[in-house]
Amino acid sequence: MAxxxxxxxxxxxxxxxxxxxxxxxxxxxxxxxxxxxxxxxNLTLGVPVVESLHKATETPLDCHLMIADPDxxxxxxxxxxAGSVTFxxxxxxxxxxxxxxxxxxxxxxxxxxxxxxxxxxxxxxLPELDMLLIMTVEPGFGGQAFLDIMLPKIRRARxxxxxxxxDLWLQVDGxxxxxxxxxxxxxxxxxxxxxxxxxxxxxxxxxxxxLRKQAASACAH
Numbered sequence: 001m002a003x004x005x006x007x008x009x010x011x012x013x014x015x016x017x018x019x020x021x022x023x024x025x026x027x028x029x030x031x032x033x034x035x036x037x038x039x040x041x042n043l044t045l046g047v048p049v050v051e052s053l054h055k056a057t058e059t060p061l062d063c064h065l066m067i068a069d070p071d072x073x074x075x076x077x078x079x080x081x082a083g084s085v086t087f088x089x090x091x092x093x094x095x096x097x098x099x100x101x102x103x104x105x106x107x108x109x110x111x112x113x114x115x116x117x118x119x120x121x122x123x124x125x126l127p128e129l130d131m132l133l134i135m136t137v138e139p140g141f142g143g144q145a146f147l148d149i150m151l152p153k154i155r156r157a158r159x160x161x162x163x164x165x166x167d168l169w170l171q172v173d174g175x176x177x178x179x180x181x182x183x184x185x186x187x188x189x190x191x192x193x194x195x196x197x198x199x200x201x202x203x204x205x206x207x208x209x210x211l212r213k214q215a216a217s218a219c220a221h
Contacts, residue, residue, distance in 0.1 A: 003215040004028035004169070004191045005208050006062050009053075010044065010142040011195030017049070018056035023204045029062035029084065031173070031193045033142075034077070036067040039091050040140035047080045054081025064112065064173065064193075066139045067091065071098050078105040086110035086133050086171075089125075090117060099128045110171070114139060115147055119157045126166055131191065132157055136184070137174030142195045146175025151187045158188025181211055185218035 008031040012020035021030055032050060037043040054061060060083035065074055070087035071094055077085050085102050089095050089111050099109035110131035113119060115138060126132065134154050137144035154172060161168045172184045173193035181192055194211055201207035 002190065003185070003212055003219060005198075005212045005215070006031040006171075006191060006193045007198040007204065007208060008033060008142065008173070008193050008195035009199075011199040013199075017053060020199065020204075021053055021057035021059065024198060024208055025057060025059050026205050027059055027198075027208045028191075030057060030059045031195075032061050032063045032082070034063055034065045034067060035140065038068040039088065040066045042066075042140045047076050050077055050080040050082060060084070062086070062110075062193075064133070066112075069093075074098060075101055075105055078102055078107040082107055084108040084110055084131065086112050086131070088112045088114065088139070089122060090114055095122075095125060096128050099125075103130070110169075112139075112173075113153075115150060115153075119153060119160065123160050123164075126160060126164060126168060129168060131169040131171055132161070133171040133173055134189070135174055136172050136176070136180075139174075144175055146177070146180040148183075151183060154184060154187035154189055161188075176211075178211065178214060181215050182218040185215040186221070190215075190219065 006029040007024040010033040035044040062084040063082040064086045102109040108130035112133035136150045171191035172189040177197040
């Protein structure tokens with residue numbers, strides 16, 4: 001597995017988003033949390049900000065839509081420049097159709113699961129996806145503590161991916177830091193969203209490099 005680190009701009013300085021995006025240009029993706037104050041109790045940003053970020057950085061954008069009715073809104077994020085769009089299966093009316101539409105528009109399609117949502121009922125959907133996101137906190141706010149009880153779920157997801165021989169990335173998001181990333185990697189994750197662990201560091205680019213090294217070492221073992 002090739003380890004990828006995706007800094008989350010939810011933990012960045014929103015008054016300096018272009019500078020904050022450029023500060024982590026050694027990262028694999030820039031994770032953009034879109035919240036609508038309906039699916040989750042928080043409001044962040046939308047299509048216009050994604051368009052501006054796309055112009056401001058060479059790092060591809062990984063948009064995580066924590067919104068109601070993603071079937072309606074997700075395609076607009078591809079058009080705004082997102083290279084990967086994640087929708088929550090709990091909010092999607094037709095997840096297979098939505099994943100296919102995202103792919104048809106030229107982006108990677110990803111599906112997210114809240115902590116209480118099991119992965120097994122969606123086994124048949126996995127071939128329609130490019131990435132599966134296991135939330136390791138309740139979506140809605142940054143800076144939450146990592147939920148260790150999600151590690152078995154990550155392992156089960158990895159087993160399902162391997163069972164079907166899929167080239168499917170397995171992402172984790174929530175509380176990922178120097179103290180938790182190795183456990184996530186050992187459980188089978190290969191894409192890691194890190195917010196405060198990157199943007200709370202004195203040198204965000206160096207924090208990305210350290211996290212990647214830790215995760216790669218854990219994957220190798």
